[in-house]
Amino acid sequence: MSDPTLHGYFRSSASYRVRIALALKAIPFDQSPVHLVRDGGEHLKPAYRAINPDGLVPSLTHSVGDQTHVLTQSLAIIDYLDEVYPEPPLLPRIALDRAYVRSVALQVACDIHPVNNLRVLKYLSGTLGITDEQRSAWYRHWIELGFASLEKRLSVDPRVATLVFGDTPTLADLCLVPQVWNARRFDVPLDAYPTIVRIAGHAMSLPAFAAAEPSLQPDAEPPPHSA
Template sequence: MSMILYGYFRSSAAYRMRIALNLKRLDYEQRSIHLRNGEQRADDFLTLQPQGLVPVLQDGDAALIQSPAMLEYLDEAYPDSAPLLPSAPVDRARVRAISDIVCCDIHPLGNLRVLQFLQGPLGIDQAAMIDWFNHWIRLGFDAIETLLADDPRTGRFCHGDHPGMADVCLVPQVFNSRRHDLDLTPYPTISRIWQACEAEAAFAEAHPSRQPDAE
């Protein structure tokens, strides 16, 4: 039985999962949860994911939540296909740290529910919201650029010459950064790796514009 990915074409976290499932050549069906229409707040979905957030990955009886936990799960439950992490603990820590900068320090500050809270209850205008959005991406990308540019372990991809967890997290964040036209000129290494990823089928096929629910 193939896995089921509950997602939304534009969600960065769902995009991560599509890339990872493609890299590992695992079969999955997609179910779209339309975030702007509030489908994530339907009772059925809340039973799967009490936060009302996508993605959810159903693998047999298990409904898995939180994309960083799911990426680890895929590597542990399906160790025979392309590993998302290298083997040495120090290298694994490096790849996870780059992933965490995206998943903990950039993405949570720019996701839909946060922008809605800024513009609703806090009454922030559109221009200030865009400053906020780009500010956190810029801080995170500054650090990731330094970590990538200064380390001989960086190859064609974030860690060596095979794409892995850090690339899976970085590419959707670069896509997201273009929403409000962040200037990528200060990030030559990130840009180079992003282009290398876009040339891979696993990434290209996971692109938001190519999903069945794309608008």
């Protein structure tokens, strides 16, 4: 079994989730960056479409024996990694706790992230012709709606400690941290979500989360506002 290759983009939060999983499990992996903006988007070109017809990142290619398998959808990739490289586990042992962790992950992955995906924002600006201001308001709206209900939930759940499930990194933290990173990138104020901010802050102090941070990836670019 050779090292897997992650086809992703430094700023893609779905790629970021998978990078954290790989780092937590100390799985050596190669990165094959797919630039989502340059040249109209490398993800839409034939070279990447041959790997993932969806044109979405990330994909993980993984050779087992003489076969190369292509895995898509970040949460499916993470579940696969958790099954094939079980240590440390990314889900709790008890079914009800697993359901809790999965539901927090899905609140981010289904309710917040897809609505603010690059292709959705492009449709809003391009096809519907909304203004930059409307686009920023849209972006904030879905993060604020999602974070408000997540904060309400996490602020009272006894399972929350330094992380979403006690002090053990789980799938939930893997989804939460990149979403907080996204929110900060788009200057969404986070004062109303102290539990979320505290959890993300603690997670970022852990080496695996820190190593997966977008600015440290091989395809990272300086932020547009910097010199």
